[in-house]
Amino acid sequence: MYAWFFHFLPGPTWLRWLLVLALVAGVVVVLMEFVYPWIAEFGFFSDATLDVE
Template identity: 75%
Template sequence: MYAWLFHLLPGPTWFRWILTLVGLAAVVFVLMEYVYPWVAEFGFFSDATMDVD
């Protein structure tokens, strides 16, 4: 599947690698900025159970 996607990209091999890295960075950015914080609002892992005096 990834080879098929890689061959769909235009240009020579070095340019395909640059496009792949830019696309991967964009996916990581969107996940870290928008998806994970939104999902964290619905999770129980941010609730503290210890009482600190």
């Protein structure tokens, strides 16, 4: 799958790597800014497991 995606990117190899890095960075930003905070509202991720006295 990744080879297919890499094959259809335009330009020489160095430009393809820059495009892949930019696309991965964009996906990470979208996930961190929008998806993960939305999922955290429905989960138990922020619940404390220790009772601090």
